[in-house]
Amino acid sequence: MADAKLSNGGLHSHNRAPSKEIRRRSLLLIRATSATRLLLLLLALHMSCTIFRFAIPLYLSPDRRFLPCTMAGNPALHSQGEAAPSKSKRGMASLVHKKEREETEEGGEKDDGGEFWRQPDGLGFRPCLNFSEEYRRSSRRMMEVGGGEEATMRRRFLMVVVSGGLNQQRNQIVDAVVIARILEAALVIPILQVNAIWGDESEFADIFDEVRFKKELKDDVRVVSSLPPNFLTARPSADSIRQFDIDEQWILSHFLGRMKRNRVLLLRGLDSRLSKDLGPDLQKLRCKVAFSALQFRPAIQAVGNALAARMAEKGPYLALHLRLEKDVWVRTGCLPGLGAEADRVIHQERTRKPRLLTSRIDMLPHQRYLAGLCPLRATEIVRLLKALGASASTRIYLAGGQPFGGEEAVRPLLSEFPKLYNKTSLAMAGEIEQFEHQPSVMAALDYIVCLKSQVFMANHGGNMQRAMQGHRAYLGHRKHITPQKKGLVQLFMGNYTSTTDEQEVHDVIRKMHEDSVGAPSNRTDRKGRDVIAYPVPECMCR
Incomplete structure (x- = not known):
C-alpha cells in the first residue's frame, strides 16, 4: 500500500509539475486542428468551383475583397429589369479575372504565339490622303x-x-x-x-x-x-x-x-x-x-490606353466583340439557344416592338440561323477560335454589353478559354466609376482596347465591326477575323460533327477563313462598300 501510495503520489506529482507544458501542447493541437479544418473547407470550395466550372477559385470583388468562387451577387443585366432566363443571376463581372489576382499566380502559362497571332500581309499599303x-x-x-x-x-x-x-x-x-x-x-x-x-x-x-x-x-x-x-x-x-x-x-x-x-x-x-x-x-x-x-478626349484615351496596356503585359491578346446582348437577339430575329424560356422572352420583346427587327421580316429564326444572319453562340465561337489556333492560354478581352442569359450564355467560352477579361475586371479602383452613367464613354473604352489588340473578332456585324475593320486596316492591316457564319453553321450542323475527326473540321474552318483575317481588300471591287471599312484604294497607297 505504501508502495502504491508512493507510486500514485509520484505520478500525480509528475503530472502537476509540467501542467504549463501540457496546456501549451493542447493549445497547439487545437490550433492545428482549426487550421486543418480551414484548409479542408478551402479545398472543398475549390473543388466545387472546379466541378461547376466557375471562373476562378477565389473572386476579387470590385471593392477588392476576396469572395468564394463567383458568389459576388452581381445581378445579370437585362433590359427593363427582366429576370435572366437561367437560374444564374450573376453578372459578367463574376466571370472574368481580376487583374490583381493573375499577378499573384505563380508559373502562369504564357501564350506561346504561333499561327493564331500571325498578321495578314498588308501588301505594303500605308495611309496616304493626297x-x-x-x-x-x-x-x-x-x-x-x-x-x-x-x-x-x-x-x-x-x-x-x-x-x-x-x-x-x-x-x-x-x-x-x-x-x-x-x-x-x-x-x-x-x-x-x-x-x-x-x-x-x-x-x-x-x-x-x-x-x-x-x-x-x-x-x-x-x-x-x-x-x-x-x-x-x-x-x-x-x-x-x-x-x-x-x-x-x-x-x-x-x-x-x-x-x-x-x-x-x-x-x-x-x-x-x-x-x-x-x-x-x-x-x-x-x-x-x-x-x-475624331479622337476621344484625353481623359478617356488615357484610361483606355491603361486598360490595353494591362491586357498586353503578358503578351498578345484577342479582343472579342461578343454581340450576345438582348437587343441583338431581338433586332436580328434570331433565338439565343438557351432554352424555351429565353426564346419566349426574346419572341415577346420582338412581338411587342416589331420595328426593332432590322431586315427580312418574312424569315423564321431557324431560316435566319441557317443563312448565317445570327450571332454565333458561345459553343460555336469556341470551335471557331480553337480551329484558328487559339489555346486555353489565349488572353481574351470581352467587349460589349451584358450577354442575354448572363453566365449561362458564356459558360462554354469560359470553360475553354479561362483567361477572360473586360474593362471592369482590368480597371483599378476608382478608374472607370466616373464613366458608369455614360454608356457611350464605356463603349469608347472598349473601342480603344479593341483597336490596340493583336487580333480582333466581332461575333456579328454592325457599326463597331465596320469601324474596327477599317481603322485596323488603316493602322497597318492588323488581324481582324470575320466569321464566315453561313459556312460554319452548315459545317456544324452537317455530318462533320459526328463522322469526321475534329482535326479535319479544324482544317475546313481554317480553309474557310483564309481570306477573312484582315488582308487588304479593294473597296471598289464591290459597289456600296464603305470607305470607313475599306480604306483601300482612296485612303491608302503603296
Missing part, C-alpha cells in the same frame, strides 16, 4: 477672308443632330463633315441626341476631343462650337434626310438654296443616308475625320 489640287484650291478659297467681309463658308452654318450608339454617332459625324464641305458651310459642333435605350446625355465634348477635331479639319471645313451671337435668334431651316444613297448633286439641289436664304440649316436623320460611292476627295475626307480628327 487630296487633289482642285480640292486644295477650293479649301483656300473657302477659308480666306478678304474685302472686309467674311468668306462664304463663314456666312453659312450647318447644324446636325446625331443619334444612336457611339459608332452610329461617329458615322454620322463623319458624314456631317462631308455635307458641310459640299455646301461650303461652317459646321457647328454636332448635337448628340439623348440615347433612348441607354439614357446617355453625353455631349460631344464629353466623348470627343473638340480641340483636336477643329485643328485637324482646319484646312477642310471650318468647325465652330456654336453659332455666332447675331445668329442665335435666327430660325434655322430644319429637315430630316429620308432618302438613301444621296450624293453631292442631291445635297446641293435640296439644301444649297435654302442655306443661302436662311444661312443656317439644321439636319437630322443622317444615319447611312450618304452614298458610299462619293468622289475620291470626299472619300479621303471621310477617312481623315474617322481615323485622325
